[in-house]
Amino acid sequence: MADRSYLQGTLDVLVLKTLSWGPMHGYGIANWLEDTAGELLRVEEGSLYPALYRMERKGWVEAEWRITENKRKAKFYGLTSVGRRRLEEESSAWSDFAQAVGQVLNARDAPAWADGASSS
Amino acid sequence: MTRYRRIHGPDTGADVEDELGYHLEMRTRDLIAQGMTEEAAGREARQRFGDVEAVAAHCRAEGARLEDRRRRGDMFAAWLQDVRFGLRTMAKAPGFTLVAVLTLALGIGAATALFSTVDHLLLRPLPLKEPDRLVTVLRSAGEGRLLTGLQRVHLEEVASAPVVEAASGSATYEFSLRGEGPAEAVNGLFVTPSWFGVLGVAPAAGRFFMNEDERSPQVVVISHRLWRRSFASDAAVVGRTITLNGNPVTVIGVAPRGHATTRIGTAAPDVWLPDAARPQFEPARADGTTRVLDTWPLVRLRPDVTLEHAKKVMEASMPWATEDLHGMTSDGFQVRPLDPIGWTDRDRVHGFARLLSGATLLLLLIAGINVAGMLLARATGRRREIGIRLAVGAGRGRIVRQLLVEGVLLFLAGGAAGVLFAYWLTNLVTMVPWTTPVEFEPALDARVLGFALLVSLVAGVGFTLVPALQTTRVDVLPALRSGGNSRGAGRSLLRSTVVVLQVALSLVLLVSAALFVRALETAWKTDPGFDPDGVSVAVFNLGLHGYATPAAMEFYDRLLERVSAAPGVTAAALATEAPFQPGGLSMMIIEPEGWVPDAAQPFAFGQFSAVTSDYFRTLGMRIVEGRELSASDGSGAPRVAVVTERFARKYWPNESAVGKRLGSGTKAVTIVGVLRNAHTRSLQPGSEHEMMFLPAAQTPNAAMTLHVRTQGREAVALPAIRSIVRQMDPALPPVSFVPLNHWIGLTLLPQRIGAWMVGGFGLFGLLLAMIGLYGLLSFGVLQRTREIGIRLALGARAHDVVAGVVRQGVLLTLGGTVLGLTAAVAATRVLANLLYGVSPLDIAVFAIVPLALIAVGVIASLIPARRATRVAPMAALRSE
DSSP: OHHHHHHHHHHHHHHHHHHTTEEEEEEHHHHHHHHGGGGGGOGGGHHHHHHHHHHHHHHHHEEEEOOOOSSSSEEEEEOHHHHHHHHHHHHHHHHHHHHHHHHHHTTTTTTTTOOOOOOO | OOOOOTTTSSOHHHHHHHHHHHHHHHHHHHHHHHHHHHHHHHHOOOOHHHHHHHHHHHHHHHHHHHHEEEEEEHHHHHHHHHHHHHHHHHHHHHHHHHHHHHHHHHHHHHHHHHHHHIIIIIIIOSSSSSSEEEEEEEEEEETTTTEOOEEEEHHHHHTTSEEEEEEEEEEEEEEEEESSSSSSEEEEEEEEETTTHTOOOOOOOOOOOGGGGGTTEEEEEHHHHHHHHHHOOOOTTTEEEEEEEEEEEEEEEETTTOOOOSSBOOOOOOOEEEEHHHHSSOOOOTTSSSOOOEEEEEEEEEOOOOOHHHHHHHHHOOOOOOOGGGTTTTEEEEEOOOSBTTTHHHHHHHHHHHHHHHHHHHHHHHHHEEEEEEHHHHHHTTTTEEEEHTTTOOHHHHHHHHHHHHHHHHHHHHHHHHHHHHHHHHHHHHOOOOSSOOOOOOOOOOOHHHHHHHHHHHHHHHHHHHHHHTTTTTOOHHSTTTTTTOOOOHHHHHHHHHHHHHHHHHHHHHHHHHHHHHHHHHHHHHHHHHHOOEEEEEEGGGGGGOOOHHHHHHHHHHHHHHHHHHHTTTTEEEEOOOTTOSSSSEEEEEEEEEOOOSSSSSSSSEEEEEOOOOHHHHHHHOEEEEEEOOOOOOSSSSEEEEEEEEHHHHHOTOOOOOOEEEOOOHHHHHHEEEEEEHHHSOOSTOOOOOOEEEEESOOSEEEEEEEEEEEEEEHHHHHHHHHHHHHTTTTOOOOEEEEEHHHHHHHHHHHHHHHHHHHHHHHHHHHHHHHHHHHHHHHHHHHHEEEEEHHHTOOOOOOHHHHHHHHHHHHHHHHHHHOOOOHHHHHGGGGGGGGGOOOOOOOHHHHHHHHHHHHHHHHHHHHHHHHHHTTHHHHHHOOO
16 A cells, blocks of 8 residues: 555545535545545545545635435535635646656666666 | 534534544445445444544544634624724714714814823833933932032042942033024033933934043033034034034034933933033132032932932942031932922922813813714614614624724724824924923824824723613614604613713813913912013023123123113113022022021021112012112122011011121121012912012122013113114124013913813813703704694793793703712812912802803703794694
């Protein structure tokens, strides 16, 4: 499983992405993330909620209580315009990062001080 | 946002429970659907979730913070809405707003101006480093009757005492300063080099004195005021040479702005010179010896040294401190803290400040009560609006808050306008010709503005609260019904109380002002014992212009000769001290013949004036025993004096004073005449002075005041005298004459200020009260139009209707008058010693002012009363 520390910073952007399709409650977000990213990104489901509250405080999401199809009360979170902008920024920052890491890891040219041994 | 509504309001804890519970339930249900048992599913759900409790706690905390922020935001939005609404209300009724704001501007402005003055003069510490450690150290004898400064050598001993951090000395002097322009008279100080260091201030330009300056002391430090006034704040003034009393000195520095060691009572110096320069300026003594010069010490004590401790330590190590002085038993040192108000003026100044504060407070009360009344009156018109709002469920608190905001906005606006008014007022203060020098630069700084803000807020809340509460106490149904027959009895009562209070406060102010007027009347009617009308005076200080005393006396002799012959002059004389002359008194120690000193009075002082022979004739003073002074009482002749009756009776109650001697030996003076009692310092009853008059020839002095009696021909005489002086010495500054009555009037300045200011406040208050009364009665008539119409239709006489309204008005005025009289009886007691013998309960004042007030009340009632009679009965019955 990927190191947890990567995840903490990216959890926010993952949730924001999830909500970009429309408002959803915490359980729904957890399920979709598991389905989409699989076991690789499995986190403790509970950690979603502090993140959601934090993002609500920052104004990236807003919360609303609704009645679900099963006639249950659930708290739905929806993206705000500020949140949408944040999602765009973080997404492009992440892909830039990923691209840069990829470039280094897939590099063919050795550095000047290497003695000719190939990289592993 | 859809709030999850709970019965008792948002509950974060329960919300979090619900939310997390939903998640766990759904996960459990899904796991069961995948085939797990309920129990296993529950466990698995919890495990996948993580630490439920920790998450719940975290979320609860965050939720609570969010909830707080939301609530604060809502409250802020509500306040903002109130402010916007309040501003709109103010804009919609410009007349009302203007009147209210102006009224408040007057009250708050006066209070702010007074605070600014009192703060600058009395409350603020001096702009010196740690002023509480600065003291004066004097030698005292005769239980404090005699106080002297220290000699330079003694000052140095004091400076090296263990309790002393640094010491310096000063001596006042008057100078005639010539820079570029004409000569001006300035006050100055000779100081030891450490003076500014002891005070702990830094120069605004140039430098202060150093020890080297003692060797070439032709240097001077000028004040910031002088720098601005005569040198246009030009930095190049440092290094310039100016002339002081004919001596050239170089400017080495400028004192900082606002620098002062005194505020009231001693003129702040404009120039400082090194002590070493003093001998150059003081005229040589007649016998050629040099005086041992005293300085007035200023000492900075070490931290945490008490006055008593300092006194003890210094006395222990300096034996000369406890030597007897001038034949009086020494009390050792007197260590006194530096007081920005000269200690002779202290009580008077504080008393006057308290008086003005009281009057200003009353004015503020009147203004505030008036606006409260206006708000109440306006509230009547909004009854319907408020009734509707209450009926649809608006909280009473909410409406009260909104009304409060409206009111406070008015008061803040009034405060802002008041600050402008205060600025103008404080500038007026500087233009008043105070008798004692007052060091005051008015400024509206943070403290003063803060005061204005505070007063506006407190008064705003205080005066708006009751009307706001009263306004919302509305019977909903009657208010909703159009036409509004509701009596609103509570509101009328409140408005009546407002009128009564204003009348009462105004009465107190008017009574006080009237007492001042009576005092002025009495003072001016007092026979001063001489005839000041037609006498003009001019002060000469030849010592400042390089005249040694013998040369000065010669000048004066010639001057007198020529002035007496000038056109329009009936009589002329010179004296070292004119009656009511502003400035210090000349005193000397005397030993009246046959007088025995005792513990209570170890020795006697006498105030004196050295006069030329025509003095008594010029002033119209009468001899009652013996003879006047004459030309034959010259410098070689036996020394004589004339004393006032009071003086004579004090020391020789049962015998004639003529022939008695003062002092002994060659310096003894024989009394040759007794003068009718005269007021020469104050017109207060019973304050006739004990004075001695000595022949000028026997007590020469370089500074004398010229008195001329011109009896109506000033326009001819005074210019002639001016040209005489110009011819005799063109270097002297132009002679400035003042009618003697002007100096007498100066002593009555507090009473004049009192009469004008307090009277003005009182009239203003009365005006407001009568406007309020008029409004109240008019409103009453309007409300009872129907009733009046019926009465008229049933045959009541117009006269009765008028009487009814007037009676109501008179009752209110009477109520206020009675209340005011009770308060006045208590309040005027504080004025007692300013009233020149008029009783604080003067019958005339206490009878006339209330009657006048009631008369005004009747007039104010008549107008609405007349309007009542013009109610057409049928129209009134039909109107609904």
